[in-house]
Amino acid sequence: MGYASYVGERSFLCDAKVGKYCSIGDRVSFIVGNHPTTEAISTHPAFYSTIGQAGIVYAEKNCFKEYKHVEDNYSFIIGNDVWIGSDSKLVQGIKIGNGAVIAGGSVVTKDVESYEIVGGVPAKRIKYRFSENERLILENLAWWDFPNERLKELTKIMNNPKEFFEQINN
Template identity: 40%
Template sequence: SSPIFISPVNATGFKWTSVSVEFEEYKQVNIGNDVWIGANAMILGGITIGDGAIIGAGAVVTKDIPPYAIVGGIPARIIRYRFPNDVINALLSSQWWNLSENILKSNIKVFQSNDFINHIDGLFNT
């Protein structure tokens, strides 16, 4: 039952078998943009964390997390959302994280303001 006999990824670093493995060793975890993950949080394989989500310290994430959700606990559950739905939709459609570093730096005051969402469209035209 040791993985060295069936797994291409094992402690020896060598594949000891010529038989193709019929199971998936690791499931990709997909973490969105602007995500905060607290200390000692555990995210199971195959999970997607949406843009802007916050994972509380020590949380165990067993299900996909929607964008801008704040989750915590074991298993992690949605506590609330960071913003109202209209703001979340505007942030997601803007994809502000794809702006150049120069635009981000020169508009730092816009990003720090509570009125950010009303100015986001103008940032893409600079």
């Protein structure tokens, strides 16, 4: 969990790498584990897994990759300054870019780009928070890595995007 990030009540995060300054709402679920849907006759783990999730094992070896890792041992990569609204669900194997917003109640099944706002079931792009050029400036700036003293100085313009981009460009 990155610096200054927080998680709301009854949220379930596992196998997640979370960046700095993230806001994760109440009852957010990070869903891990998968079942074969078209790769096998049965979706029950007794036929493809040796773990014994249901107390029985017929498989002699693991025949299906149940867990998707995006990076190292993480099933989820959450960038910096990400807001995930309450009651959202994220399916394993995805990356959420810096500054992204996930509307409450969404089911995220694929990667979300930096500064993209998504929502719905399944989640789809609503819009970007900033222009392409502004997104590039923010990615290169990586303000979340600034020392606290510098961030305190920037607080006034952080709440005024027009002024922020004007001052940063000068």
